[in-house]
Amino acid sequence: MTTEQSERNGTQSNTETERRPQPSRSIFTVPTPIKQLFDRFPLLTYPANELPLRAPRHRDAHVLYIFATEEGARNGAPSYNPACLKWQTYLKFNDIPFRLVSSNNHASPSGALPFLLPSHESESIPTELSRATQPVPSAKLQRWTMNNSSSAVEEPGDLRYEAYLSLLDHRIRRAWLYTVYLSPNTTSLAEPLYILPSSTNPFVRLTLAHELRRAAEKELLKHSAVINADILYKEADEAFSALEMALGDDEWFFGNKKPGLFDASVFAYTHLLLDEGLGKGWVDTSLRDKVVGRRKLVQHRERILKAYYADSA
């Protein structure tokens, strides 16, 4: 190697060491001419994108998914579905703070509303980390409430508890199914509450209406070969009169000091039946009339409405 060469090499390597750091700083460095070009324009920074609408935002609160209108869910108004209203009321009885989200059956892991998504704060024990965010279906809500509420009361071990509960879960529920989905109330209750908000497509709506009707018929046909409105209403009437007798002059059912799950279950039906503005109003008032006349049940409903739903009215 000659000195000339080595000199050239030296200068080359020198110039290289001088130039190298610049491109290696980042390949993203904007070439100078382009940078100059862009410097002439003002830089506009867009605000950060919002989270998707469905992303949970209030992770610190329990969220109850129920049938409700958007506005109703914001205000904490009572749900228009008896099963949802029952658990909504029960959680309120037990001083559990929660937010409401309007939803439908397709959103639920169990296929039926309501379900509750517990807050992230409740995961006190590390082993429960994975389980804490699991949704709680309605069948397990009572147990969950017992574990999470400081003021939760055990249900009374009353002998008649199960029997009276069967009145609600069978006789009154059946009459309710009939009156909402099959009687002329369909157009004023089932339609505006369940079908119209689900879709704007007339064909989807029609299918939904058909499916709802079929489901209600199927449920009723399990218990009798023919759906007879008079018998359904008569049985519901007997049930309501039995419930009124059971309540008697007590404040809450079975002489409890605090309202419990049974009161919530009764309220879920009596409130909706007594609510004049439900949907587009009652057309066929047969079932509603059975409650209107029962003073004690009406008072029971008003007591709960005043104490627990005063702010949402």
Next chain:
Amino acid sequence: MVLQLHVWGPAFGLPSIDAECTASVAYFNRIVPQAHWVLVADYDTSISPQNEYPLLIDGSTYVTGFTNIVSHLRNHHSGAYDLDYHLTSEQQTDRTAFVSFLQSAATPLVDLSLYVSSENYSAATSSSYTAILPWYLNYTIPPTRRDLARSRTAHLGLSSLDVSLQRDVAGPGSMSLGSDFEAAKRDAGIPTADTGAQPNMLSMGRGKGLQGFLSSPIYAARFKLDTLTNELLEPLFELLGKKDYLLEGGRPSSLDCLAFGYLATMFYPTLPQAWLKEALQLRYPRLVRYISRLREELLGREDIQAADVWTISSSKTKNEASITDTRNSVGLRLPWHPRSARPLHTTLKRATDEMVSNLPLVAKLLPQDAVIQASNTNISTTIPSSLPSPILMKTLRIFTAAIVGTFTGIAIVHRRNPRDGDLIFWALRPGGGGLGEAGDLLRALAYQLPR
């Protein structure tokens, strides 16, 4: 006036195969003097306005179902046939609640034990139906009732009972010599090497440990069944307490009749899968004593034979004395009566209706709207539906059908009269040489060339 009670025919030594029918018979036998009512073992539900039994025909009034019959008897006949007159109003309320509880909690259990469990169904229930139904209805009524029971218990997730647990016990000769030998050993009561036939301790969980053993379908179902059974029997047991009857007052009420109907249907049948009977015997002996005491008080100690009742109910005689004679000769104490004779053509019509509505494809085509009986008296206004009206839908449907029909027609006509010319010539050309697909390709190319 004579009250007519129509029920499903007798089975398992009880007056009826159906729990509510048995309950109604017990109720009538307890309070209505025997001269004032007749009992008909019937099967044609079309006479009942609700297609169901028990059915009470009181003059021109038709009443269906146990609770409706009881409330009809309470409100008519000036309360003479009211079993519950001694109850206080509070007890009346409790009765209403417990009647509803019984119906809701006991029906699934009876369904599971008699209908859903395939072993029990094939061994006991279907043969009991054979004894009380004419031959042509055996193909329709029991399967229909079984399907209903299935749909009622579907939410319980116990369909595993439905799987036939019986291994095919094939006749001799159909299998190898070894299995013949095993079968002979089994018949002789010698334990065989065929471990799969019965879930015994050796095949326990198939090596999956205790958990695998317990989660095998039959045991998992057993746990669920026990829970269900306890949900019904525990409250009844507590309600009964040390009393003779479910409610205070020292005499049976309509609640006792209904409880007897359900519990007897659970307890008396002899079934291969007798989990209900075992649960009653092992855990609730007091309820068992209660059932047998009620049976004696309400029905008398008699074991009703379906064949005896069948002879009476299908006899043509109208003579009261001869009916009584027949009844006494076979020793039936309940006032069984013959069915009113129905003309042949209605029987034929019913038979065809039943068959047609059960044919797999035809049944789908027939309109199957649920029968809804309603008297709309309380309707103030009507609110028009905001859904597309049925007329619009019908028009749309007809329109679509017309378009589809037209296109199909055109296609058919086109196929029948294909255009003449090259195409036919092309299709009739004899097959190409040895070039196979390549030959076809080449020929197609050659065809493109100008001739």
